[in-house]
Amino acid sequence: MRNVTDTIIAETSRIILGKEQQIKLALACILARGHLLIEDLPGMGKTTLSHTLAQVLGLKFSRVQFTSDLLPADILGISVYDRNTASFKFHPGPVFTNVLLADEINRATPKTQSSLLEVMEEGQVTLEGETRKLPQPFFVIATQNPTYHIGTFPLPESQLDRFLMRIQLGYPDAKSERALLQDNGGRNNVSKINPCIDANGLSGLQQAVRDIHISDALLDYLQALLDYTRTSGKFSAGLSPRAGLGLKQCAQAWALMHGRDFALPEDVQAILPGIAEHRLHPANRADAVADIGTHLLNAVAIP
Amino acid sequence: MAKVDIDTTAPKPSSNDLHWLLGSLTLVMAMHVSHLALWVSLLIAGFGGWRYLVDKKAWGLPKLVILIPITIAATIGIAVTYHGLFGRDASVALLALMLALKLMETYTRRDYIVVIFIAYFLTINTFLFSQTLPVGAFMLLPILALTSTLIGVHHYSHAYGWRFKTKLAGSIIAQALPIMIVFFILFPRMPGPLWSVPRDANSGMSGLSDSMEPGSINKLSLSGATAFRVEFQENPPAQKQLYWRGPVLSYYDGRTWRINRQTYIPETLETTGNPTNYTVTLEPHNRNWILMLDLPSSTPPDTQLSSDRQVLSKDPIRTRIRYSGSSYTSYKLADQLEDRQRKLLLQLPPKQNPKSRELAASWLESQDSPEKIVQNALSMFRNQPFIYTLSPPILGDNPVDDFIFNTKRGFCEHYASSFVFLMRAAGVPARVVTGYQGGELNPVNNYLIVRQSDAHAWAEVWLKDRGWVRVDPTAAVAPERIERNIAESVDDSEALSLMSRRDYPLLRKLYLNWDAANNGWNQWVLGYNQERQMQLLRYLTGDKLSWDDLVIALLVMAGIVLSVLCYFLLRGKRLKRDPIQNIYNDFLRKLAKSGLQRYDHEGPVDFSIRACRRLPQKSVQIEEITQAYTNLRYAKNFASIAAFKQLVNAF
Incomplete structure (x- = not known):
């Protein structure tokens, strides 16, 4: 299975140059059945990364460009009266897919953002009293600009907590930048890459992640981390139990990607910043730590 | 001044913290309620209740305009009630009341911490009033509660349950214990108290007085309080020889016997047999004499013998003291009497008790020897229907006549007093000696408990060639009082203190064990003074230690204890895992x-x-x-x- 994940990473790296770490985190998030939030400045390759991932994973995907006038029906679908059959017929929205690319999610109004809530949590859509299942696997990859940008509606905490992981891309290094400029990667080449796996294969991988062994000693560490965020007084609110579960599943995915059938503290440490940083806020400004993830890792001893 | 590092952005203490604080203060005040004036206690409770309601009903704390007059009025109230603001009682009452008032402006975290630390101090003040074992044990309760409150106040980011807080507080206190023990044993002790305890600390102590009138010892006999405890080095003497010599009363004014303040040439002493050696732990009684077995041959340090062989201390006994003594039960005291001394010992107020004088005169007329006169008086007590009782009738203007010829019911002071009267009237020098007689041997640790109820009065007569001879007229009336103890010699129906009774064997046994525990506490904790510290260290090291050694030993021991604690705290958990x-x-x-x-x-x-x-x-x-x-x-x-x-x- 390591081969599969390695191939996926290698293939994606052909498009997103020099960002192997972020690609691995994104993959871990997907293997842990989580939704992914990519946050960065415009033009850093957020959309390309999501695009590429969907393509490499061989999944059906739809892309929705979020704007301030986007309505829930535009995502979920709408029932239209059909004169021939004299009944309402449901026209599924772009959400009925494997991968929903929610581009610039924080440009939409809170109403539209929250219409994604049920979809993300339950994997189903309830419209006009009828519940429709989404295809499996289903996950959302959302991109957003930093919240201080003009024309954004910051995602509410409840919605942020539904994203298992948030990653940031950052500028490419000089070598990658040169390759990009030489047209050896980037958006234009997305169509050239081959799917390395299909929906069934991905489900199999996701199942394998669940079987990765987590020892009691590691659970002690996880709990120590969660407890620290809740009791140290450094954060206005600690990590939720959902975040704790996500932490465990991501660590399992990370272990699987590294060819182990058990998780190590290092696995937890690798994925922790991606899971914790968008959920934690410093309790008081004067005491703010610049890098929440690193602070957390250094503050909690491995039992 | 060092800036106190308190997080100003932290939230204010919660209602839960306030409830903890009020609860802890209730415990602290409970330790003081017995010696606070009633209005002070009520006012303190009132402030506590007010502060509770302020929180519950969101009333807002009272303004300074209200608080300042209350503070001034309360201070004046204390000054009036306690006649001043200084001294133990007034200061503690003032501190307690001001602490309660402080509650009315306790709002921020800093206020809470201040209140808690004052409350710690107030708790310690309990020791100014009582240092018994139960008080020491009960004191742990407010300390635990205060520490838990302090923990709650500091852990503001998380509302911990009472279990967590008390457990943590308990372990903090437990961690402090070894350090406390090391310091207790090794910290250099000063001779005498570090600071002088205010004078009013000694009010309400019971014990013998320097005068005796009908009813004075009678009152003492109702008290079960311990007067002193004695450990004998060898086997204790027989019960009927256990006369503990206290004030010697030679001056009689017709009703009251008093100590003679004049001094004479010390009476000579010849002793036979072996001395009895013992150690006495005397409870404070606020008088400047100590009690020793009749007849003391030497005096402990800081005391001196009066001319009539009473052992006087320099200062009133205000703290529990421990001294060793050595006495002879067979002796010959005072070969000769000085003329003016003889005059005093024959002194009687004129024209009182004519019938008794007549009786004495009749003995003198029949030219009886002094020995015979003593026998006459004793056989009168023995053969006529005299009764030993705790509740004698009141005597009139001629108390001796009244007693001998009318009522014939009396307590030891009646017998001693009338006997000495008769002797003096018959020309035999005599005096009253007060003290304690007997005591109860506690089988638990084999020491003698002497209670206030063992207080006794007897007589000494001076006979040519024999010196002073102890005569106990009470023994003629109620021999079991002397041979056993007071409970055997009075009717069951008489009011006697619970601790002197013998009716409940199980209770008795419990009591004796409890007294043994108390005695241990007194001896080893309260009585651990410089002398005992040196004794213990000499025993441990086999050498006499200097102060320098003591300080080094203290530092080393404290260091060892701290390192052991650190080891267990920092590594213990991990090692065990x-x-x-x-x-x-x-x-x-x-x-x-x-x-x-x-x-x-x-x-x-x-x-x-x-x-x-x-x-x-x-x-x-x-x-x-x-x-x-x-x-x-x-x-x-x-x-x-x-x-x-x-x-x-x-x-």
Whole structure:
């Protein structure tokens, strides 16, 4: 299975140059059945990364460009009266897919953002009293600009907590930048890459992640981390139990990607910043730590 | 001034914190309620209730305009009630009341901390009033509650339950105990108290007085309080020889016997037989004499013998003291009497008790020897229907006549007083001696308990060639009072203190054990003074220690205790955890010797990579060990601990 994940990473790296770490985190998030939030400045390759991932994973995907006038029906679908059959017929929205690319999610109004809530949590859509299942696997990859940008509606905490992981891309290094400029990667080449796996294969991988062994000693560490965020007084609110579960599943995915059938503290440490940083806020400004993830890792001893 | 580092952005203490604070203060005040004036206690309770309502009903704290007049009025009230603001009672009442008032402006975290620390101080003040074992034990309760409150106030980011708080507070107190014990034993002790206890601390102590009138000892006999405890070095003397000599009363004004303040040439003493050696622990009685077995041959330090062989201390006995004594039960005291002394010892107020004088005169007329006169009086007590009772009738203007010829019911002071009267009237020099008689041997630790109810009065007559002879007229009436104890000699219906009774054997046994525990507390905790400290250290080290040695010993012991505590606090938990971790810790310790320290937050694999980079020549071993460790600790398969251990041992 390591081969599969390695191939996926290698293939994606052909498009997103020099960002192997972020690609691995994104993959871990997907293997842990989580939704992914990519946050960065415009033009850093957020959309390309999501695009590429969907393509490499061989999944059906739809892309929705979020704007301030986007309505829930535009995502979920709408029932239209059909004169021939004299009944309402449901026209599924772009959400009925494997991968929903929610581009610039924080440009939409809170109403539209929250219409994604049920979809993300339950994997189903309830419209006009009828519940429709989404295809499996289903996950959302959302991109957003930093919240201080003009024309954004910051995602509410409840919605942020539904994203298992948030990653940031950052500028490419000089070598990658040169390759990009030489047209050896980037958006234009997305169509050239081959799917390395299909929906069934991905489900199999996701199942394998669940079987990765987590020892009691590691659970002690996880709990120590969660407890620290809740009791140290450094954060206005600690990590939720959902975040704790996500932490465990991501660590399992990370272990699987590294060819182990058990998780190590290092696995937890690798994925922790991606899971914790968008959920934690410093309790008081004067005491703010610049890098929440690193602070957390250094503050909690491995039992 | 050092700035107190308190997080100003932290939230204000919660209602829960306030309830804890009020609860702890209730416990603290409970320790003081018995000696606070009623209005002070009520006012304190009122402030507590007010503060509770302020929080519950969100009333808002009272303004200074209201508080300042209350403070002034309360201070004046205390000054009036206690006649001033100084002294023990007034100061403690003022402190308690001001603490309660402080509650009315307690709002921020800092206020809470101030209140808690004052409350600690107030708790300690209880020792100014009583230092008994139960008080010491009960004091742990407010200390525990205050510490829990303090923990709650500090852990504002998380509302901990009472279980967590009390457990943490308990373990903090438990951790302090070894240090406390070391300091208790080794901290250099000053001779005498560090500061003088205010004078009013000694009010309400009971004991013998320097005068005797009908009814004065009678009153004492109702008290079960301990007067003193005695340990004998050898077997204790027989019960009927246990006369504890106290004030000697030679001056009689017709109703009251008093101590003679004049001094004479000290009476000579010849002794026969072996001395009885013993150690007395005397409860404070606020008078300047100490009690010793009749007849003391030497005096403890800081005391002197009066001319009539009473042992006087320099200062009133205000704290429990311990002294050793040596006495002879057979002796010959005072070969000769000075003329003016003889005059005093025959002194009687004129024209009182004519019938008794007549009786004495009749003995004198029949030319009886002094010995015969003594016998006459004793056989009168023995043969006529005299009754020994705790509740004698009131006597009139001629008390001796009234007693001998009418009522014939009396307590020891009636017998002693009338006997000495008769002797003096018949020309035999005589005096009253007060003190204690008997006592109860506590089988638990084999020491003698002498209670206030054992207070007694007897007589001494001076006979030519024999010197002073002790005569106990009470023994003629109620021999069992002397041979056994007071409970045997009075009717069951008489009001006697519970502790002197013999009706409830089980209660008795419990009581004796309890008294033994108290005695131990007094001897070893309260009575641990400079002398005992030196004694103990000499016993431990076999050498006399100087102050310098003591300070060094203190520092060393405190250091040892602290290191042991640190060891258990910092490493104990980890060491105990599991064998795999222990072996891995061994490995870490070995690596630490090469200057390679694992960070607490560093994963084993990360650490191994770093270690291999530092010690490339050992990288194979390091990787093997790390592999074995992670397999054992994190993987599902059950690898062998023995192999892991071997790897680490070989490292």
